[in-house]
Amino acid sequence: MDRPTVHDIAREAGVSLATVDRVLNARAGVRQKTIDKVNDTIARLGYVRDTSAANLARQRRYTFAFVLPEGPSQFAESIRAALRDAYSSQIADRLVLRIISVPANDPHAIVRALLSLDPRKLDGLALMVPETPQVRDALARIKQEGIAIVAMVSDLPNSPRDYFVGTDSIAAGRTAALLMGKFARKPGEILLATNSMRSRDSLERRLGFDAVMQADFPHLTVIPTIESFDDPERMEELVFGMLIRKPQLVGLYSMGSGNLSVLRALRRSTRVGEIPVIMHELTPPTRAALMANEVDAVIAQNVGHLVRSAIRVLRSLSDNLPIFEPQERLRIEIVLRENLPESG
Amino acid sequence: MDRPTVHDIAREAGVSLATVDRVLNARAGVRQKTIDKVNDTIARLGYVRDTSAANLARQRRYTFAFVLPEGPSQFAESIRAALRDAYSSQIADRLVLRIISVPANDPHAIVRALLSLDPRKLDGLALMVPETPQVRDALARIKQEGIAIVAMVSDLPNSPRDYFVGTDSIAAGRTAALLMGKFARKPGEILLATNSMRSRDSLERRLGFDAVMQADFPHLTVIPTIESFDDPERMEELVFGMLIRKPQLVGLYSMGSGNLSVLRALRRSTRVGEIPVIMHELTPPTRAALMANEVDAVIAQNVGHLVRSAIRVLRSLSDNLPIFEPQERLRIEIVLRENLPESG
DNA sequence: CCATAAATGATGTGCGTACCTCATTTCAAC
DNA sequence: GTTGAAATGAGGTACGCACATCATTTATGG
Numbered sequence: 001m002d003r004p005t006v007h008d009i010a011r012e013a014g015v016s017l018a019t020v021d022r023v024l025n026a027r028a029g030v031r032q033k034t035i036d037k038v039n040d041t042i043a044r045l046g047y048v049r050d051t052s053a054a055n056l057a058r059q060r061r062y063t064f065a066f067v068l069p070e071g072p073s074q075f076a077e078s079i080r081a082a083l084r085d086a087y088s089s090q091i092a093d094r095l096v097l098r099i100i101s102v103p104a105n106d107p108h109a110i111v112r113a114l115l116s117l118d119p120r121k122l123d124g125l126a127l128m129v130p131e132t133p134q135v136r137d138a139l140a141r142i143k144q145e146g147i148a149i150v151a152m153v154s155d156l157p158n159s160p161r162d163y164f165v166g167t168d169s170i171a172a173g174r175t176a177a178l179l180m181g182k183f184a185r186k187p188g189e190i191l192l193a194t195n196s197m198r199s200r201d202s203l204e205r206r207l208g209f210d211a212v213m214q215a216d217f218p219h220l221t222v223i224p225t226i227e228s229f230d231d232p233e234r235m236e237e238l239v240f241g242m243l244i245r246k247p248q249l250v251g252l253y254s255m256g257s258g259n260l261s262v263l264r265a266l267r268r269s270t271r272v273g274e275i276p277v278i279m280h281e282l283t284p285p286t287r288a289a290l291m292a293n294e295v296d297a298v299i300a301q302n303v304g305h306l307v308r309s310a311i312r313v314l315r316s317l318s319d320n321l322p323i324f325e326p327q328e329r330l331r332i333e334i335v336l337r338e339n340l341p342e343s344g
Numbered sequence: 345m346d347r348p349t350v351h352d353i354a355r356e357a358g359v360s361l362a363t364v365d366r367v368l369n370a371r372a373g374v375r376q377k378t379i380d381k382v383n384d385t386i387a388r389l390g391y392v393r394d395t396s397a398a399n400l401a402r403q404r405r406y407t408f409a410f411v412l413p414e415g416p417s418q419f420a421e422s423i424r425a426a427l428r429d430a431y432s433s434q435i436a437d438r439l440v441l442r443i444i445s446v447p448a449n450d451p452h453a454i455v456r457a458l459l460s461l462d463p464r465k466l467d468g469l470a471l472m473v474p475e476t477p478q479v480r481d482a483l484a485r486i487k488q489e490g491i492a493i494v495a496m497v498s499d500l501p502n503s504p505r506d507y508f509v510g511t512d513s514i515a516a517g518r519t520a521a522l523l524m525g526k527f528a529r530k531p532g533e534i535l536l537a538t539n540s541m542r543s544r545d546s547l548e549r550r551l552g553f554d555a556v557m558q559a560d561f562p563h564l565t566v567i568p569t570i571e572s573f574d575d576p577e578r579m580e581e582l583v584f585g586m587l588i589r590k591p592q593l594v595g596l597y598s599m600g601s602g603n604l605s606v607l608r609a610l611r612r613s614t615r616v617g618e619i620p621v622i623m624h625e626l627t628p629p630t631r632a633a634l635m636a637n638e639v640d641a642v643i644a645q646n647v648g649h650l651v652r653s654a655i656r657v658l659r660s661l662s663d664n665l666p667i668f669e670p671q672e673r674l675r676i677e678i679v680l681r682e683n684l685p686e687s688g
Numbered sequence: 689c690c691a692t693a694a695a696t697g698a699t700g701t702g703c704g705t706a707c708c709t710c711a712t713t714t715c716a717a718c
Numbered sequence: 719g720t721t722g723a724a725a726t727g728a729g730g731t732a733c734g735c736a737c738a739t740c741a742t743t744t745a746t747g748g
Contacts (some may be wrong), residue, residue: 006735031696052396055703056736058735090668175680304671308671326648327648336519336523338518339516350705362728362729363727394705397704400703400705400735401705401732402707403706
């Protein structure tokens with residue numbers, strides 16, 4: 001038997017098409033009793049609304065805004081590229097995308113950007129920003145307008161987000177540690193570098209990293225994390241200094257952005273290839289470093305998948321459809337020289 | 345401006361709707377000159393057929409057959425599970441799936457199964473079978489009926505397939521070698537095991553493995569591959585024997601199926617945790633072995649992605665739509681204890 | 689029992705496309 | 719120019735649903 005249609009529901013429930021329509025689209029003027037009757041029939045026949053026919057009839061458009069950190073971040077740039085890519089594929093069907101760039105470290109600017117969005121012209125919001133009280137409040141207001149909210153890359157656990165698309169940072173840190181432990185050739189110290197330990201991601205990665213190191217590799221010591229506070233020069237000099245002064249270093253883990261500075265320091269130190277190096281996120285520089293054997297492994301997430309997932313999830317949320325979890329679960333990818341994807 | 349419709353094309357081209365329809369659906373009775381005129385207008389306005397409206401109008405159904413190896417293969421089983429999963433998600437829209445199990449090593453049985461398919465009731469065919477001349481010929485016939493053909497997991501490079509969904513086996517072997525080289529703690533020999541080196545996959549993996557080993561890890565020697573010829577007991581005894589008699593073994597790589605036997609041999613040998621072990625495909629046993637630290641790494645492909653990709657590609661092929669390559673490119677995944685996906 | 693409001697039914701149109709029929713025009717060959 | 723075939727036009731119905739209008743029925747309170 002074919003999929004039941006609204007006609008089947010009407011006939012089986014003993015009501016008119018108009019009433020079925022009222023129930024389906026939550027219009028007013030139907031007794032609870034009738035609503036129940038129709039819903040029972042829907043459940044009984046296993047009716048599922050034909051989304052494409054519905055979208056055709058109502059000339060639906062999905063308008064989504066993506067809020068991304070501005071500035072020269074390679075990772076954010078790759079997300080922007082993935083969004084452009086997705087836009088020229090089938091998932092762009094009936095889709096209107098708006099990409100909004102905000103200064104990542106200025107909560108007020110982020111809030112201004114969020115509040116400048118016209119809720120009537122918006123169906124969903126995907127954001128990759130740090131969680132602050134200001135952002136949380138702004139999101140609460142947006143949520144009340146009935147707009148779907150998806151956190152990307154970094155979760156917003158205390159905000160009214162509907163979904164999180166990204167990887168578990170603690171698990172990513174644990175993965176890096178396991179890899180580092182297996183790669184390290186002798187006992188010694190492991191150097192960690194990041195822009196700022198105030199960022200949730202860096203913190204969680206460090207947490208995961210330490211946990212595995214302590215449990216499984218007691219012969220390796222994790223020394224205090226180097227922080228650059230978004231200053232590339234500072235990062236390079238700090239890492240360079242450590243590489244030069246500490247022969248007992250047996251591993252280097254770049255936890256966040258700042259990969260470029262770390263790579264420069266590494267090259268200047270002439271310790272390339274001597275100690276295992278692990279970084280995060282697959283970008284042109286890390287890709288090149290993998291190929292050149294300067295970096296042993298990159299922990300990454302598939303940004304193409306990331307943005308497609310965010311779009312699919314926002315779509316489902318907008319239509320109150322179930323989310324197909326297995327497809328939206330982002331993997332922690334381990335990328336070596338030999339399993340580099342052809343691009344992206 | 346909104347997307348142009350057939351009406352816009354008709355008006356702009358100065359022809360009637362009926363003619364546009366004739367051109368769009370390649371019906372007879374239109375002069376070449378008119379066809380060109382309409383196509384020019386289509387190109388000029390950037391018209392793209394609204395697939396969902398078209399599917400609605402013609403009550404389209406996509407009927408795809410999946411041909412998979414029968415028998416107790418964990419990997420094939422996980423593909424079947426992924427197909428069932430996909431069936432209850434959005435990508436199942438207008439989809440009719442048929443799963444056909446064939447004895448993988450009996451080309452004639454495979455051909456019989458292929459020829460038993462009614463081409464009029466089929467839009468696409470996805471298969472995971474070894475390439476033989478018989479299969480190749482049968483596929484040629486099926487292809488002539490206008491049915492889209494996708495090779496899954498193992499490519500069919502000499503057959504008239506339209507697309508391949510899967511990973512590059514040589515690269516997978518190279519990845520395993522790179523990992524093994526970095527994991528191995530001392531010089532020595534590496535043991536490889538597979539069901540049969542006659543299989544293209546095993547051959548290619550071995551090729552890739554050897555290439556990287558020779559180039560980057562000269563202190564490691566790859567000894568001749570153990571073949572079980574689909575006999576689990578034989579596999580277990582052979583691997584067990586090697587593990588016992590060869591203390592100079594410093595690594596174990598299970599290239600194909602037969603993981604269960606290898607695991608059993610490993611446990612009996614009491615060399616668990618002593619040498620790095622790498623296997624292929626994420627299945628319940630390899631997953632458990634990862635968690636138990638019996639296996640260090642699993643080289644895998646995401647079967648959920650695999651089947652969704654095959655479905656999407658078959659759809660696009662059926663409708664003569666472009667394939668969005670970045671989304672269909674399957675990655676060679678490296679799975680460790682710490683980045684195990686929650687399921688699947 | 690009536691008045692009134694609330695609930696429901698009946699019916700039509702449109703979304704963008706496919707597909708069908710029948711009438712009309714155009715073209716080419718003679 | 720006539721003729722016959724080929725090409726094109728005109729118009730309708732359908733797909734499954736959304737949305738609107740108006741008529742009719744049913745419940746509710748007095």
